[in-house]
Amino acid sequence: MRARGEETLSAESQPDTPSGNPQDASLIDAIESASEAFVIWDAEDRMLFCNSRYKSFFAEPEKVRPGVRFDALVEMNIAYTSVAEISLLPAGWDPDQYRRARMSCHNLARDTFIQLRDGRWLQSCERRTREGGIVGVYTDITERKRAEEALDAAKRAAEEANLAKSRFLAAASHDLRQPLHAVGILVSALSARLEDDRQKEITAQIGECLETVSGLFDALLDISKLDAGVVTPAIAPVPLAPLMKALRREFAPLAQRKGVDLTVLDSRLAVRSDPAMLGRILRNFLSNAIKYTETGRVLVGVRRREGGLRIDVIDTGTGFDPAEAESVFREFHRLEGTAAQQGIGLGLSIADRLARLLGHRLEVATRPGFGSRFSLSAEAAEAPAVSTAAPLAPNRLLAGRRLLLIDDDPEIRRAALLLFEAWSCKAVAAAGLDEVPAALERLEGLPEALIVDYHLKRGRTGDWVAARIAERLGAPIPTVMVTGETAPELLQKVQGLGFPVLHKPLQPMRLRAVLQHLLG
Incomplete structure (x- = not known):
């Protein structure tokens, strides 16, 4: 089985050369010894000359000789299905497509890649001569192709492994973040209520341990954010x-x-x-x-x-x-x-x-x-001017503010309400949209800010719930989205919602800072 329009030069197929001209004989011998296949076509697409390497590509090498037309060799390849693939040709063997593609590349004297049925790959380089003919050189690039395929396979395997790693980290960290999220909020709420110095010291040590664990989760989250491409610097x-x-x-x-x-x-x-x-x-x-x-x-x-x-x-x-x-x-x-x-x-x-x-x-x-x-x-x-105005105490900025929390985890709702109480906020909580009307009655006024978990039960998402609440109240409410998701594709989605996003396990001081910013 051979491939495409190429030819060969053997003793009986060599064109006549000037008798006694040692230079012509030396040139022919050099071309015959080359590892590349070589062929010359005249302006009428008839073969003038080829070496044995070119001839070996065909199913009937005895027919590859001076005088044969290029299109005849293309038809030979079609008859024997000698070619498996040609560049620019769609996947799958189609004689008409191969004929058109091969003739087009040849007529335009364009480089192309050809795979033979035996698995070998050739790089065809064809150029026009001053007389209107075409000279072609065909190089066996099988080893290069195999190396490229091995590299592509290794790259795909690495990408798949990286994706699997991201998915595993996302799943594991999501499950672990939820209880840590509740613990962090409870510790912060407890700390605000303690007066005994020894108790405060113990609570501070617990907080430091939680900070260490949160730091590990933040590292996983940062990697996921970078993988997702949602990190944009504000220079x-x-x-x-x-x-x-x-x-x-x-x-x-x-x-x-x-x-x-x-x-x-x-x-x-x-x-x-x-x-x-x-x-x-x-x-x-x-x-x-x-x-x-x-x-x-x-x-x-x-x-x-x-x-x-x-x-x-x-x-x-x-x-x-x-x-x-x-x-x-x-x-x-x-x-x-x-x-x-x-x-x-x-x-x-x-x-x-x-x-x-x-x-x-x-x-x-x-x-x-x-x-x-x-x-x-x-x-x-240049160093920008730094404001010397004394900031207000954090708790004073949030005192009396009306907050609505949406989270389907009862432990987190209880912990968050204790935290908001320590901040002197007026806060209510609901597990989902159906509990919002009752929660708003207890709030005794419209909420000034929403804190919504992104992933809720029954397939609901925080942005959908926030939109429904805004419809009921007749106006959008400043919203903070909280999520434990770390999968790159989900991070892209959450980050593109247009809300401030905080990640579990939540550090209460970050939430307070975001609320202070939203509420001015």
């Missing part, structure tokens, strides 16, 4: 002074408990970035620096560099092999040591992906036993 001038102050305040207790000397230098500089994403990257760097430093120092500082700034997080911790400097940014990669058991190996991967979105550059310098430096380089910006 603006970001003053570094408030960020440095926040880092010092947040991480000083952790460093103190470990006996690590933490220094966060003040800075009056500013950088072009997204403040939330930049903070996420630096918090990850700082958290790792303290985690991997048993004794010694951790320093955070900013320095000018040509065309921008560089923010450094430097520690005197364990350090690691510089050969791992790139692999530490891979998902689920963890360094050796007991500190590595405290995480799941996603933090630096998230930092790297966020930095790419922001157009920032990350660097790592490390030496085993001496510590590490993680750096972020970005474009400098």
Whole structure:
């Protein structure tokens, strides 16, 4: 079985050459010895010359000789179905389609790919001569095609594995988020009611443990968000002074408990970035620096560099092999040591992906036993004016506000109502749309904000319930959507609803901040 319009040059099929011309004989011998198939057609599409390699592609090689027309060889391929596939030809063998496609490629002297019935692949390169004929060279690219197919198969397998990973993490985290969501709300509500210092200390420790677990879930959520493509940076001038102050305040207790000397230098500089994403990257760097430093120092500082700034997080911790400097940014990669058991190996991967979105550059310098430096380089910006107005106390902003919660989990409804009571809000809760009228009667007024779980019973979704409530009340109500979903496709859907979205397990302070923003 052979393939397509190609021909061959054997001794009896070679064209006459000038007698005694050694140059012509040497040229013919070189073409005959080539690994590629070679053929020349005249302006009337009659073969002038071919080598043996070309001839071997056909079912009846004895008919492939000077004088045969190209279309005759195409018909030979059709008769013997020698060709399995040709580029631009739809899947499946169709003689008419093959005839049209092959003649078109030949007449246009265009490159094409052809698969023979025996599985071999050829790359056809045809070009017009000055006399109007066509010269063709056919290269066996079977090994290249096999390598490409193996690469494509490996890529598909990797994509399928990544999708399976995302689905597993989404399912597992969704089931675990629900009870943690309720516990977090209850702890926050309890803390607001305690007066005994020892009780407050114990509650604070419980809260810290929940923060650790929430951090692990947030890492899974961040990966899902990045996979879903719903993370969009809001680039603006970001003053570094408030960020440095926040880092010092947040991480000083952790460093103190470990006996690590933490220094966060003040800075009056500013950088072009997204403040939330930049903070996420630096918090990850700082958290790792303290985690991997048993004794010694951790320093955070900013320095000018040509065309921008560089923010450094430097520690005197364990350090690691510089050969791992790139692999530490891979998902689920963890360094050796007991500190590595405290995480799941996603933090630096998230930092790297966020930095790419922001157009920032990350660097790592490390030496085993001496510590590490993680750096972020970005474009400098003019520092915006900072407001000096004193903010109102958080609870005063929400005191007396009327809230309606929609959640089909009774434990979460009870916990949330206790939390809203601690904030001095007037709040009611309903399991679904059918309980809303009774809840509104208890509220004694229209709700000023809705807090709605996205995934409700009987296939209802939070946006559908919010729309029905707005129809009944005759006006849209500011709405916060709460979800435990982490599957990339669902995250895209929820993120595109137009509501502020909070993720379980919910941190009460985040909910309070969003409500304060919505209610002005």
